[in-house]
Amino acid sequence: MSSETSSPAIGDVEGVSLYDVDNPAPVIEPPRKRTGKTPKGSRTNFEMYAWLFMRLSGIVLVVLVIGHLLIQLVLDGGVSKIGFAFVAGRWASPFWQVWDLAMLWLAMLHGANGLRTVINDYAERDNTRFWLKMLLYTATVFTVLLGTLVIFTFDPNIR
């Protein structure tokens, strides 16, 4: 039977090994593994509502965003028509105000919830998770509030 090992046996690599039977090498534990002491759930429905929100806002956003892109970039002269006057003209109508407001809120919350999931998945240490999420929430609240303020207090006669 033809048999051969093409690489040397483990431990022979650097001559003398640091580890033996009484002093084994450390093993690599997975991040945040489940044990008997893992805290039980918070008993709220937040995760379910977040999951549902992602699906529902996603459907609405498809309509809002594609409509927005068509109007802004494709129809009627494309991107070159966008100027102060164009924006002022659109925001004179409550319909477009509501459209843009809905798009702002849904897109920001949708994106923020997605990033929250990414942080929950990938940040290993509790502290890192906490501060990344705080940064995310601050940025989200700031953007949403600023955008809302602009939509509602927009003055076409500003100089």
Place this chain on the structure above:
Amino acid sequence: MATPTLEKTDKAEAGFADTPYITATFRIRRFNPEVSDEVQWQDFEISIDPKERVLDALHKIKWELDGTLTFRRSCAHGICGSDAMRINGKNRLACKTLIKDINPEKPITVEAIKGLTVLKDLVVDMDPFFQAYRDVMPFLITKGNEPTRERLQSAEDRERFDDTTKCILCAACTSSCPVFWNDGQYFGPAAIVNAHRFIFDSRDEGGEQRLEILNDRDGVWRCRTTFNCTDACPRGIEVTKAIQEVKRALITRRF
């Protein structure tokens, strides 16, 4: 009847004429903490019948070439779920994977399942996996007095959760789940499948408790529907579908 039998005999004779053995390389991820903290890929070249299984190859290596090779196997026939491992980058049972099915022309890589602590070679620490299993309470919960006869169930009611009764707890699904790799607190597909088996059992009355557990931060809502679990399951359980059914039960319970 007679003709196919004759043909079969012909084929068998043809098979005996030239040797069925081929030379295959098995590239195995070795780790022995009593020797080194380094992981190493080691190649073993063996001559083996491609109609044999990867487990037979591992046996051949362990029994004839290198006795230090460590792996788990108990029944060796796809029922006990001990020998789930990552073969050519995919979670499979070594005892159900034929060598001819995984392209023996190239080196066949064999490594431990991911997301769990590797203790030695292909052996991992299964404690976190079974902890998640324990946490969903995989046993019959009932209220009131025990009936004097067995708890009867219609064939349709049994059919409802038939798929998830097939689970052998091999951890192939859970250790193929990218959410579980990153966060071991996630219950994982296997625990949800075994919760599903009781949630949809008409005789069980603890469904509400289990749904509450899976409604948690680490429960079904972390599932990203990547279908890795369904692809990995050696029993062909539609794992992602079971998870989705639990999600649907949680939503319809609420609305």
